[in-house]
Amino acid sequence: MSDAIVRAVAVAKHFGQFQALHDINLDVSRGEVLCIIGPSGSGKSTLLRCINQLEKVTGGALWVDGELVGYRREGDRLYELTESQIARQRRTTGMVFQRFNLFPHMTALENVIEGPIQVLKRPKAEAIAEAKTLLARVGLEHKSAAFPVELSGGQQQRVAIARALAMCPKLMLFDEPTSALDPELVGEVLAVMRDLARSGMTMIVVTHELGFAREVASRVVFMDQGRIVETGPPAEILSRPGHPRTAEFIAAVLS
């Protein structure tokens, strides 16, 4: 179990009558960069949100960093975790959203130090020093006093990545991080993510950027209609897909 940071066994997710995820089986090893691709509505984001407990799994079982997500087991009973226990479990993962979701009433620096100070109870001076290092790492040391409205979409997303990294997560989740960006700003965000991957960070990336997946991913998962259709190395999935639906999707994205 310790080599897999995420283990999903027959995971299902229902929203009322609608089933968004069917029988998801997936192991993600430490240090791996997993790219999830697939048409919209295929459940990619839902899977990511289940790993971070923004959604609750309704069937199967999900482990993150060796802990059962959302429950504590005693004998043959499962006790729902309290809110603070869930908050603690979430600290294993960092999340980057499609729409950035920076805190608009805080500067870039304040966004980055908020978690370390408020949640991890780090001393302020220490948190600021580390936040500055992180902002430099995403190329924004000169923007630390800027409010989100004063930043471009690409800059906001890079601050959001720094904010997630400030919590020292073991796993980074990216939910279509470049989909809300103007095309000329996509490159700067992908460059930061590429850097992060090279530094050995474990990453799960939901993306439509097949070029990024081909270059950076250690494995690609193709999802459709709430199911994992196929999984494999990027060269194989993207160039010689085994399933006609995968081939169809890749052709549609590239056209």
Add this chain to the structure above:
Amino acid sequence: MLNEPGITDIAQLRHVPRRYWGRTVSAGLILLFLAFLVDAFAHGQIEWRFVGRFLTVPSILFGLGNTIVMSVLAMALGIVLGVAIAIMRMSANPVLRWVALGYVWLFRGMPAILQLLLWFNLALVFPTIGIPGLWQARMVDVMTPFVAALLGLGIAQGAYTAEVVRAGLLSVDTGQYEAAKAIGMARLKALRRIILPQAMQVIIPPIGNEFISMVKLTSLASVIQYSEILHNAENIYYANARVIELLIVAAIWYLVVVTLLSLGQAQIEARFARGAGRRAGRS
């Protein structure tokens, strides 16, 4: 296309602006009417020296102090209740939701003056109040004009504030809740650090408005003998029959307090507008 011979650049000729005769005439009429009003009050049956004399007598200043104290306390009670009710309204627990709904329905549905009278006369229903075996008191001793006014005004205000706070909380994007959770924040901390500061931008303008209403609403407490400024002004004119002069005294003080509050509101709004306004591109 018409071609006006000789014009090559409109900037070289003298421009005669258009005249707005209607505006000029109506402005003139309004000024005339205002001059008439000022003249009427200056020469009417008002002894202005009485206004000057009573403006700062102890009884009026004491009433002014009570008006301000009651406004602040009733508003504070209203905000505390309003935030609590708004959070209950958005709870997943149906009992809490229904209690919140019932509270707003009840206390928004009755006139404030009626609620004041109900609280003030509570002794008719419950002659004594207390915790059995521990403490007991007669209701008439507990329900003083001050307590009745505070409960009546504060609880009614809570019903209005709850709706304002709820609108503010709903105005914050759900992505903000998710981002706060994603950095490991628990619900209350996220509410306090992330959601409420943003909701404040929506909450502050109507709350400022309600505060100004509250200052004037405290005058209702005069009917239950709370000694606020209008009550004290009335007591003076019952004795000396200078009715209009003392009403003008009270009016002046209300205007002063409301003016100061309006200035304060602008300051607070500016503080909570942090990070908004200067839009430098897409959101």
